[in-house]
Amino acid sequence: MLRGPAPAEPYCGDLFGEIHLADMADAAPGPGIVQYFPGLAICAVAAGAAGWLSDHYGVPVILLGLLIGLALNFIARDPRTHRGLDLASHGFLRIGIVLLGFQVSIAQIVALGVLPFVALLIIMAAAFAGGLVGARIARQSRYAGLLAGGATAVCGASAALALYGIVGKERLSQAQFALTLVGVSMASALAMSLYPAIAAELDLSDAQAGYLIGASIHDVGQAIGGAYTISDAAGADATIVKLARVTLLAPVALLVSLMIGPARAGSPRPSWRRLAMPWFITLFLAFVVLNSLVDLPAVAATNALAASKALLLLAVTATAMRSRTDLLLDLGWRAAAPVATASLASFAAALALVMIGANG
Known part of the structure; x- marks a missing residue:
């Protein structure tokens, strides 16, 4: 008896294989600490070298972290470093x-x-305007001007890092961001040397010199250190003025967020959502309030400052490592223009207001 062809066998083996592979994919562990280690280890070594050089030669540590990171940016070509550097x-x-x-x-x-x-707010506004004007003159993105102006107005590299978290790499390349950080750090280091000499040449009082330096030098440590080279009284006044600028980081971040809107086109957010600050700025403001209401031990503030400096140094170094040197070269001198004009505008406004007695 002749029989027809046997019915096709179901592909049970293939089906089982697909189910097995799917189960394996679901069970695969997420990125563990081992996958972060290469990038974090290299970044830590570079940051440690920057700290050692800064301690021994007196160069600003943030600037050294940037330069060492840029020199080692070829390391980021290895995908194994990406998770750690991004973290x-x-x-x-x-x-x-x-x-x-x-x-x-x-x-x-x-x-x-x-x-x-009020005079301090005018000086900060002048820094923002200077950054935007410089970006326009050099035909740079307005986001570069906002970043340079905000960093100059508030607290230098720390503010630039915070504001870049709001601007985002979709609107401003990491290369431009790295150059802005370099410019801000160099301008602050130069100001620490020049501004006390200018204050002495103009025969400013301790109160005037302290206000001028505290209101116009970007970095906290360099502003306070520069003022103390004049006198203890000038250093004390500069400390109050400079820390008042740092306190305004949260309002400045909120203002920038409202000005530029959502990072991605086509995804508008309602007005009440745009009023919400990034979580880290909100926590920064919460700790300011906590520090205002509770008398925290001095050791807690000291340790928090040391940890903050270390983390920001690691962040700056990693950002420089992830920047492309070819894009840095393409940007050229124009990338430094917003920082230069913001710094000049900040100093000119501070000097003018001090001369008319607005420092009280």
């Missing part, structure tokens, strides 16, 4: 900004007085 440049940045909140309080703004505080 340092984004995660460590945000935690470092949060910890800065332990250094400032609302009482520092109150101690400044009404007229000096």
